[in-house]
Amino acid sequence: MLGFSALRVSRLYRCGKVLVAAALFGVVLMNTHSLIASFQRNELADRRFVGLNKCPACFGTSWCRKFMNGQVSFEMWGRLRFLDLFNVKNVFFAQYGEPREGSRRVVLKRLGSNQELADIDQKICKRATGRPRCDLLQAVPKTEFSRLNGDVRLLTPEAVEGWSDLVHCPSQRLLDRIVRRYAETKDSGSFLLKNLKDAERMQLLMTLAFNPEPLVLQSFPSDEGWPFAKYLGACGRMVAVNYVGAELWSYYHAPWETRVDLARQLMDIAEQLTNNDFDFALYLLDVTFDNFAVGSRDGKVIIVDAENVIVADKKLIRQNKPEGYDVWYESRVEDCDKEACLSFSKDILCSRVTNDHNYYAVCQNLLSRFATWRGTTGGLLHDPPADVVRDGQLQALLDECTRPRRPYGRFQAARELRDLLTQLR
Secondary structure, three states: OHHHHHHHHHHHHHHHHHHHHHHHHHHHHHHHHHHHHHHOOOOOHHHHHOOOHHOOOOEEOOOHHHHHHEEEEEEHHHHHHHHHOOOOOEEEEEEEEOOOOHHHHHEEEEOOOHHHHHHHHHHHHHHHOOOOOOOOOOOHHOOHHHHHOOOHHHHHHHHOOOOOOHHOOOOOOHHHHHHHHHOOOOOOOOOHHOOOOOHHHHHHHHHHHHHHHHHHHOOOOOHOOOOOOOOEEEEOOEEEEEEOEEEEEHHHHOHHHHHHHHHHHHHHHHHHHHHHOOOEEEEEEEOOOOHHOOOOOOEEEEEOOOOOEEEEHHHHHHHHHOOOOOOOOOOOOOOOOOOOOOOOOOHOOOOOEOOOHHHHHHHHHHOOOOOEEEEEEEOOOOOOOOOHHHHHHHHHHHHHOOOOOOOHHHHHHHHHHHHHHHHHH
């Protein structure tokens, strides 16, 4: 009886696959004309497709000439619009070409799902007109973004506090840095908000409120050694960043020596973002295998999703001295039924000089036996060699980094783990 049931299930499974394949073939057949057309045209040169028609309710215009001139084009599968149903994050791969330099791969992002982008339009309309639909070009100047136009000298913490993770606890020093390094203006380099054109100012503020990832990449650029993908430019609601390489997840089954090297780099990133000469602590709130990539040439680990990053100004914390500001804070582990969970308090991240959040996030979600992702457990350092298992030190440090048993044990474990990974590498 069991054999018969298994046989029937197997047949049903095969029939299901045939039906799905037939359905896909039917879809392709019915859309043959549009498919051929999609390969013949470059949609990235279409103002409406990239969202340029929505500016200044957009992310910038610095790359619009490149888009409109056809220098940016989707790679093959990116041209098939029906595949957008599976591309919820609106992330695309494209080729960017310069006459004398040839072409190179870039990543294009809409910085949100179609629904999230529609929601932001609706919010702008409701605030400006009270209706869910309107002419965005007429509505944006009537929102809070326009109140910072005119002769307003500085972008202040009071104006933007809580707009997004980047400015959950803003300091004037951070905001001056954001404005000074804003790449969507020809006159970058000044921290004075009034030096930006009205449209540029509203684009900056909308980006800050909706998805500040471009501003993180601009304010803490890879050219200065920060572990983020390089920001290239924007056109309308399409942002271009440098292609790094395959996502970290693709290295899950790489040779042990490779995984040890990647683990050491991840711990180095945690240290750099926590303690640096600029006295800004950048805390990663969303740490998953998909949010990191590995350089195809140099093997360097880079953060490729920087939407959820809190920046705490340690200088301001020392100056204001909130209660307990100089007490080392240890992140608490809480059980969660979802993958890649992290427990944290944004307010505490903003009010303590010394915080172990980044070490906890990397150990918990990427390296240790507690890490879970896509149905797997064991983390990047799974299945170590027999001699490493016998030694026991690596497992002990990973456990202490994830579930510390001693007061401030994670801080010490993170330091020792970096040293041990260097030796193993």
